[in-house]
Amino acid sequence: MPVQVDDIIKLLCHVSDHQKMKATIKHSARGALVAAAGAFLGGLVGGPPGIAVGGAVGGAMGAWMTSGQFKPIPQIIMELPPVQQQRLCDDIYTIVRTLDWTDATQLIMLVMGNDSLKQKVVAALINYMTKELQAEIQYGD
Template identity: 65%
Template structure:
């Protein structure tokens, strides 16, 4: 039975869609860059007082830019590069290795029929998203 990476990705998308999982990827580097740039320009234009104002405005702008950037987990999964998809595939394959399936539909049906398998896969997915992607998971209720 050839095991396909895309079948596993579709399974993970189905599970994360059912749980309404979203992830907020933290872009702290981008926020820091904006803060520093605005502070620098403020310092050039207004000297020491301009530096203080530029730092405050830049800090607020950087915080605003990086807050609340939630994306659906299925979208994130499908946008992963092939190497990352393969890494996820290997982790999922270890969990579903005892199942007999032919395609994504059959695999998804088998997993959705087992609460224990769903919980294992969700835990693995949450761990992957938080550690590998450094994102925060939330559930859209």
């Protein structure tokens, strides 16, 4: 059976929604850019002391901008480029390849009905999110 990306994506969305999983993708480059822009503007306005003040303010703003932006994992999965979705599906397929399913609904039922299999799928999803996307995972509301 060829890897059915849509079925596996639906499975991952269902499992992560069921677990109430959220993630934040770290945007350290964006934070660094804000800090640098603050230092630059501070330097233009206030000279050398302005660089220090602008850097501090820009750094604080950059840290604030990049923290706590948790999104539901199903949303993150759906927003992944096709190449990354395929890579994620390939990882999950190694877990579910022995199952015989005809559509996403059946695949979801098979995985959700087997705690061991469900845990393996969740672990692989978390591994992908943390390693490939440098995401921080959060559970619950």
